[in-house]
Amino acid sequence: MAPSSRIELITIGDELLLGFTADTNAAYLSRELADIGFEVVQRTTVGDSGPAITAAVRAALDRTGAVITTGGLGPTADDVSKPAIAEVFGRAMRFEPAILSAIEERWRARGLQGPLPAPNRRQAFIPEGARVLSNRHGSAPGIWLEDERGRWVAMLPGVPREMRGLMSDEVLPALRARAGANGPVVRSRTLRTTGIAESALAELLGELGATVNGLPLAYLPGADGVDLRLTSRGLGPADADKALELGAEQLRERVAPWMYGDGTTSLAEVVLDLCRVRRLRVAVGESCTGGLFGARLTAVPGSSDVFVGGVIAYDNAVKMNLLGVSADELAAAGAVSEPVARQMAEGARFRAGAELGVGITGIAGPGGGTADKPVGTTWIALAGAGDTQTKRSVFFGDREEIRWRATQAAFEMIRRAVAR
Numbered sequence: 001m002a003p004s005s006r007i008e009l010i011t012i013g014d015e016l017l018l019g020f021t022a023d024t025n026a027a028y029l030s031r032e033l034a035d036i037g038f039e040v041v042q043r044t045t046v047g048d049s050g051p052a053i054t055a056a057v058r059a060a061l062d063r064t065g066a067v068i069t070t071g072g073l074g075p076t077a078d079d080v081s082k083p084a085i086a087e088v089f090g091r092a093m094r095f096e097p098a099i100l101s102a103i104e105e106r107w108r109a110r111g112l113q114g115p116l117p118a119p120n121r122r123q124a125f126i127p128e129g130a131r132v133l134s135n136r137h138g139s140a141p142g143i144w145l146e147d148e149r150g151r152w153v154a155m156l157p158g159v160p161r162e163m164r165g166l167m168s169d170e171v172l173p174a175l176r177a178r179a180g181a182n183g184p185v186v187r188s189r190t191l192r193t194t195g196i197a198e199s200a201l202a203e204l205l206g207e208l209g210a211t212v213n214g215l216p217l218a219y220l221p222g223a224d225g226v227d228l229r230l231t232s233r234g235l236g237p238a239d240a241d242k243a244l245e246l247g248a249e250q251l252r253e254r255v256a257p258w259m260y261g262d263g264t265t266s267l268a269e270v271v272l273d274l275c276r277v278r279r280l281r282v283a284v285g286e287s288c289t290g291g292l293f294g295a296r297l298t299a300v301p302g303s304s305d306v307f308v309g310g311v312i313a314y315d316n317a318v319k320m321n322l323l324g325v326s327a328d329e330l331a332a333a334g335a336v337s338e339p340v341a342r343q344m345a346e347g348a349r350f351r352a353g354a355e356l357g358v359g360i361t362g363i364a365g366p367g368g369g370t371a372d373k374p375v376g377t378t379w380i381a382l383a384g385a386g387d388t389q390t391k392r393s394v395f396f397g398d399r400e401e402i403r404w405r406a407t408q409a410a411f412e413m414i415r416r417a418v419a420r
Contacts, residue, residue, distance in 0.1 A: 005179065006041045007033055008060040012071035012081055013158055014047045025070045025156075025163050032167060034186035037179045038066075039233075048072060053084035057153060061088065065151040068171070071158030073140040075119040082143060085153055086127035089145055093125045099132065100124035103139050137165035144174070184234045189244040191251055193258040194225030194267060195412050201226055205254055212247040223397065223404040224267065228255070260415060267411040268296045274418045275306040275356070282414070283352030284310035285323045285344035287335065288362035288378065293407045308352040313344065323347030323359075334373070336361050338390050341379035349383045356417075357383040358410050362395075364402045378406045382413045389413060 009029055015021040023045060030040045041064060046052040053072065060067045072081030083093055103123060107116045123140055126132060133142030138157055146152040154171050156163045193201065198221045202209045211217060212230055220227040230247045232240040252259060260270050275282060284293050290312055297307045311322045316335055319325040324347040329339040341359040349357025362378030369375035376395040381388055391413060395405040 037185040048078040050084040091127040133170040138162035281354040283348040283354035285348040341381040345381035345383035
């Protein structure tokens with residue numbers, strides 16, 4: 001890849017180094033840049049220190065000549081990105097009245113009382129020779145600084161909403177113009193699978209397990225399952241899309257039973273769409289997942305077409321009184337058992353008047369496990385008009401991962417049953 005299409009990212013802020021804030025900006029920028037043919041070759045995080053910022057930017061410019069930074073453009077004393085980066089270019093800071101006027105107007109438009117606080121004046125200082133990147137999403141303008149050798153730094157705010165808006169409005173159009181409409185791009189295609197282990201997928205794919213028509217294949221395991229990601233580098237947009245589609249089709253043929261979607265599609269979305277088409281409504285009785293099944297469904301717009309509601313039945317008395325679980329079964333088999341999951345599903349279906357009922361009961365940990373029922377043991381049942389299916393699983397991970405994996409397994413039971 002040509003040097004001009006290689007970029008480094010520098011995210012700035014003590015909160016990132018201390019772990020109080022997750023660095024979502026770098027991931028977003030990497031995806032957006034790849035889509036227009038710019039490869040992120042290094043990502044660096046530094047704190048709110050002028051010397052550290054200067055050193056990181058200087059080193060990055062020496063390597064690639066193209067840098068995007070996020071953070072440190074605000075009005076407070078720890079916002080030192082502009083003067084630190086100006087030092088790299090040997091530029092002084094100058095006051096820009098138009099920026100101050102825009103900040104004052106925004107202050108008034110928001111209905112804030114009193115005059116503009118004095119610290120906000122800091123945002124009206126920019127390096128000499130810099131171009132202002134208009135920020136319609138916040139008070140801190142972005143800055144584009146470039147030298148006579150063509151080396152450049154784009155400084156963006158650290159607030160994700162503002163950063164994304166500025167990137168879309170100002171930086172991406174500028175970079176697209178540099179790259180050209182048909183220049184090489186870095187694009188990926190992701191297939192989502194669940195219910196099959198990473199090693200089993202690799203065995204199933206055989207010769208496709210490493211590359212598909214020359215496209216590298218990555219395995220991305222997580223609580224949802226294992227995503228398969230194909231990546232094309234160096235081709236133009238149309239050729240890249242064609243190569244990815246051909247590769248994805250080969251993968252689909254091998255992994256079809258375990259594949260539920262593409263890209264970022266969630267299994268909850270898939271289940272809702274399937275049930276909506278077949279006019280099936282769903283109700284749930286949840287124990288160990290504590291409402292997560294319902295929460296994941298209702299996070300999808302339009303879920304009321306399918307999801308009726310449910311009962312969070314943590315206590316055995318709630319299982320008995322609201323879902324009709326037998327006291328004898330609870331005493332004989334325990335709350336985490338096949339008969340209890342079955343009765344929870346059937347009770348949820350009957351009481352809600354739904355076509356499908358789901359029951360989930362298990363041990364999410366970290367305590368509560370036994371030799372017979374270790375932490376992660378989960379029984380899931382799916383009740384329909386004809387019969388009730390049950391499945392026992394032992395999920396791994398911490399408490400949140402176990403709860404998530406349990407809901408994912410419940411959605412997969414529905415998907416397979418409804419798609420038949």
